[in-house]
Amino acid sequence: MQLTGAEIVIRCLQEEKVEHVFGYPGGSVLFIYDEMFKQDQIKHILVRHEQAAVHAADAYSRSSNKVGVCMVTSGPGVTNAVTGIATAYCDSIPLVIITGQVPTAYIGQDAFQEADTVGITRPCVKHNFLVKDVKDLAVTIKKAFYLAKTGRPGPVLVDIPKDITIHKTDFHYPKSVAMRSYNPVVKGHTGQIKKAVQLLLDAKRPMIYTGGGVILSDAAEKLTKLTRMLGYPITQTLMGLGAYPATDRLFLGMLGMHGTYEANMAMQECDVLVAIGARFDDRVIGNPDHFSRVARKIIHVDIDPSSISKRVRVDVPIVGNVPDVLDEIIKQLEASEGKPDAKHLASWWKQIEEWRKKDSLKYKMGSDLIMPQYVVEKLYEITGGEAFVTSDVGQHQMWAAQYYKFDKPRRWINSGGLGTMGFGLPAAMGVRFANPKATVACITGEGSIQMNIQELSTCKQFHLPVKILCLNNGYLGMVRQWQQMFHGNRYAESYVDALPDFVKLAEAYGHVGIRATQPADVEPALKEAFVKHKNELVFLDFLTDKTANVFPMIAAGKGLSEMILAEEL
Amino acid sequence: MRHIISILIENESGALSRVSGLFSARGYNIDSLTVAPTEDPSLSRMTIVSIGSDDIIEQITKQLNKLIDIVKVVDLSEAAHIERELMLVKVRATGKDREEMKRVADIFRGHIIDVTESSYVIELTGNGAKLDAFLDAIDRSLILETVRTGVCGIGRGDRILKV
Numbered sequence: 001m002q003l004t005g006a007e008i009v010i011r012c013l014q015e016e017k018v019e020h021v022f023g024y025p026g027g028s029v030l031f032i033y034d035e036m037f038k039q040d041q042i043k044h045i046l047v048r049h050e051q052a053a054v055h056a057a058d059a060y061s062r063s064s065n066k067v068g069v070c071m072v073t074s075g076p077g078v079t080n081a082v083t084g085i086a087t088a089y090c091d092s093i094p095l096v097i098i099t100g101q102v103p104t105a106y107i108g109q110d111a112f113q114e115a116d117t118v119g120i121t122r123p124c125v126k127h128n129f130l131v132k133d134v135k136d137l138a139v140t141i142k143k144a145f146y147l148a149k150t151g152r153p154g155p156v157l158v159d160i161p162k163d164i165t166i167h168k169t170d171f172h173y174p175k176s177v178a179m180r181s182y183n184p185v186v187k188g189h190t191g192q193i194k195k196a197v198q199l200l201l202d203a204k205r206p207m208i209y210t211g212g213g214v215i216l217s218d219a220a221e222k223l224t225k226l227t228r229m230l231g232y233p234i235t236q237t238l239m240g241l242g243a244y245p246a247t248d249r250l251f252l253g254m255l256g257m258h259g260t261y262e263a264n265m266a267m268q269e270c271d272v273l274v275a276i277g278a279r280f281d282d283r284v285i286g287n288p289d290h291f292s293r294v295a296r297k298i299i300h301v302d303i304d305p306s307s308i309s310k311r312v313r314v315d316v317p318i319v320g321n322v323p324d325v326l327d328e329i330i331k332q333l334e335a336s337e338g339k340p341d342a343k344h345l346a347s348w349w350k351q352i353e354e355w356r357k358k359d360s361l362k363y364k365m366g367s368d369l370i371m372p373q374y375v376v377e378k379l380y381e382i383t384g385g386e387a388f389v390t391s392d393v394g395q396h397q398m399w400a401a402q403y404y405k406f407d408k409p410r411r412w413i414n415s416g417g418l419g420t421m422g423f424g425l426p427a428a429m430g431v432r433f434a435n436p437k438a439t440v441a442c443i444t445g446e447g448s449i450q451m452n453i454q455e456l457s458t459c460k461q462f463h464l465p466v467k468i469l470c471l472n473n474g475y476l477g478m479v480r481q482w483q484q485m486f487h488g489n490r491y492a493e494s495y496v497d498a499l500p501d502f503v504k505l506a507e508a509y510g511h512v513g514i515r516a517t518q519p520a521d522v523e524p525a526l527k528e529a530f531v532k533h534k535n536e537l538v539f540l541d542f543l544t545d546k547t548a549n550v551f552p553m554i555a556a557g558k559g560l561s562e563m564i565l566a567e568e569l
Numbered sequence: 570m571r572h573i574i575s576i577l578i579e580n581e582s583g584a585l586s587r588v589s590g591l592f593s594a595r596g597y598n599i600d601s602l603t604v605a606p607t608e609d610p611s612l613s614r615m616t617i618v619s620i621g622s623d624d625i626i627e628q629i630t631k632q633l634n635k636l637i638d639i640v641k642v643v644d645l646s647e648a649a650h651i652e653r654e655l656m657l658v659k660v661r662a663t664g665k666d667r668e669e670m671k672r673v674a675d676i677f678r679g680h681i682i683d684v685t686e687s688s689y690v691i692e693l694t695g696n697g698a699k700l701d702a703f704l705d706a707i708d709r710s711l712i713l714e715t716v717r718t719g720v721c722g723i724g725r726g727d728r729i730l731k732v
Contacts (some may be wrong), residue, residue: 122587123590179637180640306631
């Protein structure tokens with residue numbers, strides 16, 4: 001039997017066992033939505049802005065390791081989605097984005113709601129397709145899912161002109177696809193791994209540094225096993241948090257621009273560094289020349305060869321899928337006669353504990369102003385460390401990363417690479433759909449939340465009991481912090497005047513709003529939200545200290561050991 | 570250093586812009602780029618001449634390999650290879666210049682492929698330096714128009730770029 005293109009799209013998604021599609025209808029995708037309407041295997045989540053559809057699908061994937069799927073119409077539907085797509089691309093999140101396009105005959109004629117979708121999205125997708133013949137549709141969607149989730153994952157876009165959704169053809173969904181131009185490496189090179197194992201065993205001041213790749217490849221357990229076998233210190237990037245239990249002694253905290261003193265110092269001073277699923281980003285190692293001043297051997301495990309030796313020269317590159325490589329390293333370590341050098345390791349740990357004594361995350365707490373850090377610490381306590389935490393971008397994001405101790409992977413959901421404000425709330429929605437019983441908290445600021453505040457409406461429609469913790473300091477806090485530190489206290493456009501009454505706003509959307517103005521209010525407010533209003537969305541507006549800054553801090557262009565600590569100001 | 574990168578790429582619409590977009594997005598330099606289908610019409614062969622340090626060329630090669638449509642990438646300049654470029658030059662050819670132009674074209678093993686009362690079109694093949702040398706050898710004021718294809722290259726002997 002012949003099916004229309006629209007029917008084929010839905011059948012393909014069903015074959016891929018897609019349960020949720022985040023999207024927004026429009027002219028070019030009407031036939032696809034019509035087929036969506038006629039079935040109930042796939043649930044469509046109607047957002048209020050296409051950017052939110054992509055963020056929700058993205059966080060759905062981050063919190064579940066399923067491919068996130070979204071659907072938008074041509075033209076403005078796509079351009080609105082671009083920020084979401086770029087966000088997912090920067091953090092290597094597997095997504096399939098189905099976009100409508102004007103009919104084939106109209107392409108290039110400046111038709112209504114026409115945009116060059118393939119052209120606009122090309123630099124921010126792993127790959128994209130324009131389907132020109134309905135016969136290619138099923139195999140193209142199959143390829144999209146295959147590309148999105150294999151190798152270094154990423155968003156893949158399929159642009160479907162409206163006439164293609166009407167044309168008919170025989171439907172056959174391929175079980176697998178092979179592409180001669182795409183063969184991602186899985187196993188690491190055994191010889192290289194052997195060299196790495198030897199380096200690890202010979203190390204005097206070893207350090208393990210891991211990133212989002214460990215989370216994405218579900219390698220947290222293997223990483224934990226390896227780290228404990230060796231007894232080496234471990235640090236994680238913003239994207240890597242949760243891959244190793246943050247409450248464990250071997251964990252030195254997050255590293256980088258706002259990393260802990262001990263993590264950054266150990267990263268700088270180590271003699272053997274193993275980097276796993278991380279990319280020596282500028283926010284992580286600061287100035288690469290400063291980093292390279294200390295001689296150290298670097299082992300780098302990554303699935304993407306182009307991440308290796310990009311910013312920092314590497315001694316032992318290992319291209320492969322992280323869990324496969326870790327398996328091999330563990331296997332070789334177990335078979336090896338060598339053991340880590342206990343004497344050197346003990347003196348290295350002694351040094352690290354000295355650094356740790358700086359207690360670089362301590363902050364002063366008064367009795368009248370709510371410190372933002374305190375709110376995150378209380379959230380951690382009240383949720384027992386078990387919540388899924390999404391965040392927006394800015395100071396609150398850093399405090400969330402610093403003070404909420406993630407013991408499990410896929411619990412910390414934030415836009416690390418692109419740094420997209422407006423990510424947090426739609427992300428919380430996506431997390432909740434992927435984990436219907438989970439406690440979901442969105443840590444945000446009064447700046448970021450307003451970038452996708454309209455999603456409070458989506459949350460109402462789908463009864464999503466997300467808890468929004470707005471650390472409201474009346475400023476675009478991270479911008480204000482940089483202006484204070486590097487721009488002579490000139491607060492250009494970082495003060496946000498005329499803020500809405502968030503409590504009333506939440507109520508207007510049909511939710512619960514709570515305001516806390518004193519430190520003593522924090523715990524009761526959180527309890528009210530998480531216990532009394534467990535099944536409702538609660539918007540918690542915390543009026544926090546307007547002058548609080550994030551420390552430690554490495555100024556842009558500075559080296560890892562050139563941290564500014566809170567006490568030094 | 571100057572490198573000649575040869576690419577086999579799926580012959581699909583948009584493939585060229587994926588490559589050129591990569592170069593502009595990452596700030597890599599393109600000296601010349603040529604592309605045409607191969608004997609297998611599903612594949613195109615592209616030759617890019619780029620100038621950059623070894624680190625940059627390594628990144629370029631890796632980033633190209635990451636593009637889904639690209640089947641193979643080699644840096645031809647890593648080993649023995651041949652490079653050629655085609656140039657068409659339209660020159661004024663009148664009076665005593667007419668004879669002289671013919672003579673210089675012969676010396677450079679060029680062919681005159683179009684003749685009018687006042688002009689020649691000369692076809693010339695060689696590496697970039699030879700084409701430059703020809704332009705230097707003739708009177709600049711006689712050049713009416715030039716067009717060059719950019720470099721294409723191939724490995725010597727057993728070096729074969731094929732699927």
